[in-house]
Amino acid sequence: MILILSERDDAAVEMVVPKLRERGAEFLWWDPGEYPAESRITSRLTGDSWRHTLRTSGRDYETSLFSAVWNRRPSPPRAPDSVTDGNHRAYVEKISRILLNGWEDTFDSRWFPGRTMDVIRLQNKLLNLAAAARLGFTTPDTLITNDFEKLIPFWEEAGGELIAKEVEFVEFEVGGEGHTFYTTPVTRRHLTDRHRLSISPAILQPYVAKSIELRITVVGERVFAAEIHSQGSRATRYDYRHYERSFSTYGVHRLPEDVERRCLALTASLGLPYGCIDMILTPDGRYVYLEINPTGQWGWIEAATGLPISAAIADWLAAAEPDLYPGSAA
Structure with missing residues (x-):
C-alpha cells in the first residue's frame, strides 16, 4: 500500500x-x-x-x-x-x-x-550549489551576504549586471498584504539602501543572459525537460514566475546527454528520487545551473507540455508494490 x-x-x-x-x-x-x-x-x-x-x-x-x-x-x-x-x-x-x-x-x-526533515535539509541552496558545481554543472559566481560592504565590489565585478534572489522562496505579509520576493536586478538605487540588505541575507549572482529557461523534473531515472520562453516580456525577463501564465510559453526540450546525466547524478548524490532543476540556456548555447527544489511543482509543466510526469510518479510509487512489479526494489 x-x-x-x-x-x-x-x-x-x-x-x-x-x-x-x-x-x-x-x-x-x-x-x-x-x-x-x-x-x-x-x-x-x-x-x-x-x-x-x-x-x-x-x-x-x-x-x-x-x-x-x-x-x-x-x-x-x-x-x-x-x-x-x-x-x-x-x-x-x-x-x-x-x-x-x-x-x-x-x-x-x-x-x-x-x-520532512531530510527535505528541509536538501532545500539548502548552499549545499545544492556546491553539489552541482562538483558534478561539473556550470554555475554562476555566487555571493550570499547581509554585509553591504561586500555588495559594492561584487556589483562592480559583475559590471553592474547583478541580480538578487531570496535564500528561500517564501510569502510574507506587510500591513496585511501578501508579498513575494522575485529575482530582481540590483540597480544603483539599491546601492544606496544599506538597511534593506543588512536586515536580511540575499543571494547575489551576475545576471546570466537567457535564450530560454528550463524546468527539468527528475523522477527516479527519468528526466523531463521543459522550455520556458520567458524573454518576450519585461515582466518575466528576470524571473519566469512573475506573471508566468500570461507572458511565457512552454515546450518540450531535448537535453544534451551530458546535461541529462548530470541531472540524474545530482539527485542521486543528494539521495533524492525527485527534484525540479532550474537552468538557463544562454544565447551562446551554455547550460547554466541555478537551483534544485526537492518539492518543486510539476503539475503546471505537465499541463503546458504534455510531459507524462504524473505517470512517472505513479510508476515510482507503484514499483514499491512487490505484487504489482515483481523483482522491483522495495
Missing part, C-alpha cells in the same frame, strides 16, 4: 491518483493536518523496533503495510477545536509536529521525495 501525505485539495495528487488506480495500486491519502484533532497515532516499542498504527476515518492502518510514502504537501498538525487558548494550541501543534518527524524517521518505506 502507498501512503500519500498531502492536503485534501492538492491538484497534483488528483493527477496521480487515477494513474495509481490504473496500475492496481492501493493507497491511503491522509493529511497530517488532521492530527491530533481527528486522527490517532499509536507507537509501541517491541525489542528494538517500533510498531506504528495510524487511525483515520474509523480504520486502523499498520504503517508496516506502506511500501512507499509520497510526502507531497502535508498540512501542519492542527489542535482540536476544544483547545481554545492560543499558547496551548501552539504547544499541542508543536509537540505533534515533533512526534510526526520521529514517526517518519522510523518508517521502513521508500520515501518520495524524502522525509
Whole structure:
C-alpha cells in the first residue's frame, strides 16, 4: 500500500491518483493536518523496533503495510477545536509536529521525495550549489551576504549586471498584504539602501543572459525537460514566475546527454528520487545551473507540455508494490 501525505485539495495528487488506480495500486491519502484533532497515532516499542498504527476515518492502518510514502504537501498538525487558548494550541501543534518527524524517521518505506526533515535539509541552496558545481554543472559566481560592504565590489565585478534572489522562496505579509520576493536586478538605487540588505541575507549572482529557461523534473531515472520562453516580456525577463501564465510559453526540450546525466547524478548524490532543476540556456548555447527544489511543482509543466510526469510518479510509487512489479526494489 502507498501512503500519500498531502492536503485534501492538492491538484497534483488528483493527477496521480487515477494513474495509481490504473496500475492496481492501493493507497491511503491522509493529511497530517488532521492530527491530533481527528486522527490517532499509536507507537509501541517491541525489542528494538517500533510498531506504528495510524487511525483515520474509523480504520486502523499498520504503517508496516506502506511500501512507499509520497510526502507531497502535508498540512501542519492542527489542535482540536476544544483547545481554545492560543499558547496551548501552539504547544499541542508543536509537540505533534515533533512526534510526526520521529514517526517518519522510523518508517521502513521508500520515501518520495524524502522525509520532512531530510527535505528541509536538501532545500539548502548552499549545499545544492556546491553539489552541482562538483558534478561539473556550470554555475554562476555566487555571493550570499547581509554585509553591504561586500555588495559594492561584487556589483562592480559583475559590471553592474547583478541580480538578487531570496535564500528561500517564501510569502510574507506587510500591513496585511501578501508579498513575494522575485529575482530582481540590483540597480544603483539599491546601492544606496544599506538597511534593506543588512536586515536580511540575499543571494547575489551576475545576471546570466537567457535564450530560454528550463524546468527539468527528475523522477527516479527519468528526466523531463521543459522550455520556458520567458524573454518576450519585461515582466518575466528576470524571473519566469512573475506573471508566468500570461507572458511565457512552454515546450518540450531535448537535453544534451551530458546535461541529462548530470541531472540524474545530482539527485542521486543528494539521495533524492525527485527534484525540479532550474537552468538557463544562454544565447551562446551554455547550460547554466541555478537551483534544485526537492518539492518543486510539476503539475503546471505537465499541463503546458504534455510531459507524462504524473505517470512517472505513479510508476515510482507503484514499483514499491512487490505484487504489482515483481523483482522491483522495495
